Amino acid sequence: MNDSVREEYEQLVEDVRKYRFAYYNEDQPLVSDAEFDRLFHRLEEIERMHPQLVSQDSPTQEVGAVVVGGDLPTIEHAERMLSLDNVFSAEELRQWCAKTEASAGRPVRWLSELKIDGLAISLRYERGRLVSAATRGDGRMGEDIGVNARRLAGVPERLAGSGHPARVEIRGEVFIPVAAFEELNRFQEELRPRAVEEARKRWESRPAKTRGDFPEELERQRAMRRFPTFANPRNAASGGLRQQLEKKDGLEREAGEKRLASLDLYVHGVGAWPNPPVAAQSEVYDLLSEWGLPTSPYSRVFDAVDGVVGFVEAYGRDRHSVVHELDGIVVKVDELDLHEELGSTSRAPRWAIAYKYPPEEVHTKLLRIEVGVGRTGRATPYALMEPVLVAGSVVRQATLHNQDVVRSKGVLIGDTVVLRKAGDVIPEVLGAVVELRDGTETEFEMPRDCPECGTELRPMKEGDIDLRCPNAKDCPAQVRGRVEHIGSRGALDIEALGEVTAAALTQPVLPSQPPLQTEARLFDLTLEELVPIEVVVRDAETGEPKLDDEGRPVVRKPFQRTESVYPPEAAGMTPAERRKAKIRKIPEIKPSAQAVKLLEELDKAKTKELWRQLVALNIRHVGPVAARALADWFGSLEAIRAATPEEIAEVEGVGQTIADAVTEWFVVDWHEQIVESWTAAGVRFATPGHPGPGAAAARGGVLAGLSVVATGSLEGYSRDEAKEAIIHAGGKAASSVSKKTDFVAAGPGAGSKLTKAEELGIPILDAAGFRILVTEGPGALPGGTGLDAAGDQTSQNDDQITNDDGAPADAAGDAS
Ligand SMILES: NC(=O)c1ccc[n+]([C@@H]2O[C@H](COP(=O)([O-])OP(=O)(O)OC[C@H]3O[C@@H](n4cnc5c(N)ncnc54)[C@H](O)[C@@H]3O)[C@@H](O)[C@H]2O)c1
């Protein structure tokens, strides 16, 4: 063996010891579990290759924590508590099962259980009475957590039933269920303002002359440290069980009580019980359950390994359907006589194995915090991290929402942070690994000015946490957002106008003056303007510029292509003449197909429906549904502009919020300019043939005064089309069923709205009935109008349909 291996080995031993201590004794992991497992595996590998290295005190021979020197007294286990060996793939699992069956010399039944991500405890019962409770510790000695364990719901003071052994150690896992964990963190949050208030009281009780100003910010930060957001349930459970409540008082005591109350337990084994009256581990569980101990409802026994692998795969897909966090599956030989026969190593039994799922929580480095500005001007800080694989995808960016969230997470730039994929998709920074700081980390400061246009950020309303860039008119980020929105499917649906094109038009590298400083000139764009544009290619996910091999941003020219053509002097020459004159083709810059398409599509968009034009104006709250209602009622932008807020609010499907937003929109100069220049460019802000405001109702539309709910999928109508048909017929397209609803049209997939309608006795129509209703009116329905059941003809404006974002989530794709 060479020196470098020895060196690596010694480093590994040292690291594993250090990480274990931090993890078990301080509930403060320094590396992620995946990283720890990797190091541990490497250690095992080196020892397999160089057995002479293995000494008794190698970490591979030990169960885990060091228990001496802590705050709690220690207790010796009657039988050692062991850890488990790991496998990381179905392949390794099958190999392990095959090997185990070979050692057993006969087929084995496999008990498969969820591996609970909690901490192991041992409950010692003598003749059915609880005498002590301890953590696993180093396997021989554990910490005495009897006082707290006695308060867990799953720990009976006396076992139920009879025939209890003289002595038995019941092993289990203490954990915090996912739901309780979320509640616990909410509780911690609620304690913080209370802590600040207490501090304020103490401050007020001091003589006014000496006390100075109340240090509110300082107290807020102190409260954050006293009642932090827990990063994961396992560590919160471990600390919760090992806390000494009697030493706490006040809010700390309350927090401790809450934490203890959030703990739960499943038992999964026994120790120091020489002759249990059963033959299988699964039967042990039945017995424990009869004794009143909580066993896991998720365990299954399989005759063949395929069943086990299926179990592993099923929970791999469905991890979040379980009440607790799990980090793997534990597979145990069910037959107890084989446990004896197979025995254990000094660290783990040979009759059980833990299959570990890939991690969903990882550590990575927080490189920078940047601030993005969106369509409505909101400034959102987001974390840029060293790329890391979590739950199957590479993550490098996560939103931090606002400056308060950054502060409450306590992360500094340069920190090692804990990253999790929440709800399986959205990456979330949970917090920092404070112990790994080296002093070079810096605090994030929310920039004073908009990073895109330099205007000072401010809250729009008093008390708003979010800061916004007030420069709505020509902040490039906001213009880019609005232009992209104009192209989206819920607005003018312009395929060539996606995010890259929007960026090219509003924030190009070249020319230095972007073609669009606001959206006013959108319909005046010319090929000549488009062709020279150069834009930086940005990562769709992070918004960061993509870099080439030499670290320079990748720049594209989406609107130009190069074509080789003969120069003008070659005009009219034959190929032979050109050859003779040595005239070659020269490259010439031409508009790309993308440029041509964009202008064509823009041209077509000018005469699209009025409601689409309204959505394209980016008026707050005016999304497709509200825009349709406005367009149907007023028939033109001119009529909408001429209306008072009261008149607008009276339109079915529109309420005061939208009405105010619309009226306020017209007051702004540069908004008027948009309307003017779009009109001049040929945008049609009117529905041809519309007879004027209130037409449908004035015409006495067939549904005038009636409220209709459409639910489920109605053949021949999309959701929006169904609403549109109702509004068009002069009716009110309501989104929830109430006593005021006159008809419910229900197709396949209709859920609670249909049930509600049945309960209320509201007439229910299928797609065919709905078609008759919206075209010919209720009188034409087969079997009469059904209006007897629906008394109220003057349904009110009670459910206005607003959409804060003003658009559906799907934006048009970018063809470039
Ligand atoms: N991040 C770090 O720095 C760090 C340090 C040390 C250990 N760790 C992590 O701790 C774990 C290793 O510790 P370990 O020795 O406790 O091993 P382990 O967690 O891999 O497996 C053994 C434990 O699983 C528990 N368990 C859960 N459900 C069970 C069930 N149904 N049946 C039987 N046992 C069940 C038992 O308490 C048992 O002691 C690894 O996940 C490792 O990544 C992390």
Ligand SMILES: [Zn+2]
């Ligand atoms: Zn700005």
